[in-house]
Amino acid sequence: MSNVNDQSKKRLRIAMQKSGRLTDETERLFKSCGIKINENRDHLLAHAENMPIDILRVRDDDIPGLVMDHVVDWGIVGQNVLEETSMQRKVDGLATGYKVVTELNYGDCRLAIATPQEEEWTGVECLQGKKIATTYPFLLRRALSAKGVDFKIVLLTGSVEVAPRAGLADAICDLVCTGATLQANGLKEVETIFESKAVIICRDQELFPEKKAIADKILTRLKGVMTAKESKYIMMNAPRDKLKEITALLPGAENPSIIELEGDKERVALHVVSREKLFWETMESLKELGASSILVVPIEKMLD
Numbered sequence: 001m002s003n004v005n006d007q008s009k010k011r012l013r014i015a016m017q018k019s020g021r022l023t024d025e026t027e028r029l030f031k032s033c034g035i036k037i038n039e040n041r042d043h044l045l046a047h048a049e050n051m052p053i054d055i056l057r058v059r060d061d062d063i064p065g066l067v068m069d070h071v072v073d074w075g076i077v078g079q080n081v082l083e084e085t086s087m088q089r090k091v092d093g094l095a096t097g098y099k100v101v102t103e104l105n106y107g108d109c110r111l112a113i114a115t116p117q118e119e120e121w122t123g124v125e126c127l128q129g130k131k132i133a134t135t136y137p138f139l140l141r142r143a144l145s146a147k148g149v150d151f152k153i154v155l156l157t158g159s160v161e162v163a164p165r166a167g168l169a170d171a172i173c174d175l176v177c178t179g180a181t182l183q184a185n186g187l188k189e190v191e192t193i194f195e196s197k198a199v200i201i202c203r204d205q206e207l208f209p210e211k212k213a214i215a216d217k218i219l220t221r222l223k224g225v226m227t228a229k230e231s232k233y234i235m236m237n238a239p240r241d242k243l244k245e246i247t248a249l250l251p252g253a254e255n256p257s258i259i260e261l262e263g264d265k266e267r268v269a270l271h272v273v274s275r276e277k278l279f280w281e282t283m284e285s286l287k288e289l290g291a292s293s294i295l296v297v298p299i300e301k302m303l304d
């Protein structure tokens with residue numbers, strides 16, 4: 001007979017954002033790691049059908065705390081939320097322990113200060129005595145205190161970008177990806193205070209051996225998916241006497257396979273996995289060296 005406790009020792013529990021900017025990519029990542037989860041986002045807890053993994057769908061702000069309080073084993077969250085929550089919890093006297101399992105290749109953004117476009121900007125000293133609207137008071141305070149700027153925080157959890165126009169603040173400190181939202185609100189980005197991306201974190205305590213085995217397996221798959229995303233499989237026909245020069249042009253390519261071409265003594269087929277992007281310029285140089293039928297194909301999964 002298994003009870004709840006036995007189950008929680010055996011199933012890896014992962015918290016992810018229920019709905020927001022990290023949700024689609026996280027679901028895609030699970031899928032590419034072979035984890036099948038219930039598509040219905042309204043369920044708080046989803047059990048993977050084919051692996052001992054449970055997915056908890058929550059607001060991103062709750063994720064660091066769930067890991068730090070040992071309610072879940074893994075959490076997927078932006079570094080901005082992680083840092084801010086850690087500082088908040090420290091002040092509140094709550095547990096703040098966690099470890100980073102791996103950085104992920106999505107959720108890139110930056111926490112930046114923006115001021116009205118017409119306002120002159122000569123440096124952070126312009127913010128002295130000003131009111132800054134933000135959802136990230138701790139990160140902002142840390143960045144500006146280090147530079148000796150004294151200012152007032154206006155705490156807003158949404159619509160931060162309209163605060164200056166609404167007369168609530170002189171400047172804002174908010175997440176930026178492209179900068180389009182700032183521009184649309186008559187603001188200009190003046191200072192980046194924190195660069196962020198999504199990360200997987202885990203509790204600061206050893207996992208039970210059964211859970212550790214699942215975690216390790218998923219991590220290997222995750223890394224395989226991430227390296228594959230950046231890698232390409234390159235194939236071409238090339239003159240035998242130019243192989244050295246051709247290989248030297250291929251970025252991050254190790255040990256190409258050379259395959260004989262039936263009935264052709266001068267040319268061979270060359271296959272290689274390249275860990276970096278292959279630019280048009282490189283392909284043109286390959287062609288100049290005599291390569292032909294150059295194919296660059298995406299790789300879905302990789303296991304070294």
Ligand code: ATP
Pocket residue numbers: 017018019020021022058059060061077078079080081107108109175176177178196197198
């Ligand atoms: P929740 O309802 O879960 O609290 P939220 O509104 O706080 O959601 P989102 O806007 O969905 O959060 O963003 C989640 C995370 O995605 C951010 O904390 C940040 O790490 C990351 N992110 C990536 N790109 C952007 C962007 N352009 N703007 C804002 N956040 C971004």
Ligand code: ZN
Pocket residue numbers: 059060061
């Ligand atoms: Zn949030």
